[in-house]
Amino acid sequence: MRAMLQVSATLEIPDDELVERFVRSSGPGGQNVNKVATAVELRFDIAASPSLPEPVRERLLGKRDRRVTDAGVLVLNAQRFRTQERNREDARERLAAFIASGLHAPAPRIATRPSRAAKQRRLNDKRERSTIKQARGRRTWD
Template sequence: MLRISPSLAIPDDELVERFVRSSGPGGQNVNKVATAVELRFDVLHSPSLPEPVRLRLLARRDRRLTDEGVLVLSAQRFRTQDRNREDARERLAALIAAVLVAPKKRVATKPSKGAKERRLGAKRERATVKRQRSASAWDRE
């Protein structure tokens, strides 16, 4: 059971783990031992996820999410299979925990009258400086 929050847990039978060989340096150990973990979690068809959480997770523009709604995490940071397995599970839990809380709606506001005046005043000053730098300014003298 992968515990995400006190109210949300994902059973182990919804997680599919595949062990593959790691890439990168490591010599003989890397070439013969399958220490990397590929963790798959079907977000689209998971009965454990509440509907709002599922929708927020699917709405993320994440390259780890396939077209079928399966989240694929690859972990190969550590030398042991067990540690990579823990790492993949922790990353999945962190990803789901990040979408548990709904983002606050932004309340549209307007700039104050003073802020508008300051902005326009700064634009006028800048325009004056640029106008004085132009070639026509030298002609006038």
């Protein structure tokens, strides 16, 4: 049985769709930070993933997220922790959260009109501001 990343009760991502690269981390760790590759760079190809349903894929690619490349690959960097395993878990959790955010379609907005009272309040406020600003005008010293 293949290892899977559980996103929700209905959606799993196989591990062979994830590309992990381990690099040296910045931050705390003492001399260890210069020797051990503890940071994780996790890549997931949203555009080519056969595991994602089409509507979810479109919502994820439609997000304006700087972590998604032009080719539709999500790149997550995890280096909060000192161990490779904790950074790996952190990256996988963040990937699951990102995909889960695209599972639910947003409710369509229902267009409404402002009420007559709201229009009247807006116009009254504009009139008051106008009066205040006109009072700031040049004074004539007669």
